[in-house]
Amino acid sequence: MTVTVARHGAPGPDAERFAERLSERVARRIDALEESTDMIDYAFTSTLMSLRAHCAVDPRAAAVETWEAAVNAMQLGSALFAVTGVSEGTVECRVNRKMRTLPARGPLSTADAGTWLNAFWLAVICREQQRMTELCEIPLERLRSPEGQYDEYIYLWVDTLQTYWLRRPGLVEKLTATFEASDPSVARIAPRDLLQGLLYPPINLFYRFVRRDEEGFSPALVEALELHRAYWTLNEERAADIDGSIALGPLAIACLAYDGGIPIEVESEYLPKHLLQHGWLGEFPT
Template sequence: MTVRFSRHELPVGPEAQRFAERLNGNLLRGIDRLERSTAVIDSTFGSAVMNVRARCVVDPAAEEVETWEAAVDAMQMGSALFAVTGVTEGSVECRIHRKTRMLPAAGPLPTASAGNWLTSFWLAVICREQQRMTQLCEIPLERLRAPEGQYDEYVYHWVDTLQTYWLRRPGLVEKLTDALRMSDPAVAQVAPPDLLQGLLYPPINLFYHFVTKDEDGFSPALEEALKLHRAYWTLSEDRKADIDGSIALGPLAIACLAYDGKLPIEVESDYLPKHLLEHSWLGEFPT
């Protein structure tokens, strides 16, 4: 039986709609400026991700084509971030928001690290853009390392697990086991416990149920991930109003993998926009 899991209340109505429209307009102007300079491409990517979340506040099921376009734009921006930071001279051809652009090389940036890699990978999964998933997975793990103390070591094991899964490399079980073990709050030292338990660990656990084809356990694990997501984003009044909580990006991406893999998904929620999960708009825009 399908469980309907409610999203916590977020500011909606005309003001939320106007905010989403302003944010999208600012983002598109920022994307156009990238052809002159990629110095702030990381913040432009952050704006693109926020744009998706803002769209999902006003369009929780992602029924409107503008929401799918926002997801595509963010996915393209994530790929562009890692493309331009992987070279130090010349320019890189990147398709972003309906056209192909030549973006100047940016060279290494500290923000082109494991955290933004995970976000970029989730977006590529949600958009079912397999070529971009492959390109991201071919990035050497050492290139994603941030300054010491920014991430717990499990994050790199987690990235390695996802790259191993997608590229069909050996050692998936061992790497996933290490990621699970090292993301334990008793082992991890950098991430605050509420962030670790509420947002960072659940996708790893959910991925375990996916790769083991656990049809009976996947939906309960998905529901638990959403419970933890909601608990994290309702812990304070500031968090309740933060649009970052509008969707559960990591669980959504893994639910997309499960949906495409024909695992039964018996959870419905605005944290998992229906038309993103079911890729209803796939092919609407060249990616």
């Protein structure tokens, strides 16, 4: 039986125009990257906001504008790591419907494990296997935050995902270590509500996925979405934040499960249907 998890809140009267304005702003920032990539991390954040804004008004991702927002975010996430991986010359990247020559940026503090996870989730959602591979080939040490802003389990989690996708040995051991290090009694940096509401659920979902636990996957997905909703409705400020409109990590793991033949017996506007079921795949070059 399919379970429905309702999304919190409702789009305001100007939500559609807000999404359109964000898309226009994103296009300008992408164009500007051909002159300088110093603000590429800010541009990537803008594309994520644009995707979430479009999903807020188009919860099934039925409009081509929503798919385009997802593709732009995915392409820019990959471009961010491409230009920060080299310090000289240029990098060829497809972003916003065309190939672009972007100046090399060299190391950037925000090109870290947290940003990597968002870029990887987007590549999974867009079914961009080559980009997933390129992201997974980035050395883990390059993703370490110089400010020490993450608990160690974040790096273990990235290592686990890279190991899975590149079919390296040690997946079970690394996933087990990730579970242990993400326990609230061990993690010290991430606030408990953030850890339990947003950061841990994708790990639990991934565990169900790699075990091909068809009976347990959908209940775990329901729990992940309910925890997502609980986190984003803790107070009025969070409830009004566009970031809560979709559950990016759970959506990406659900995409892996869907493509792997695991039944997804959950419906939710946190999981836009046409992103989950890759309804727009092949509409234009990614």
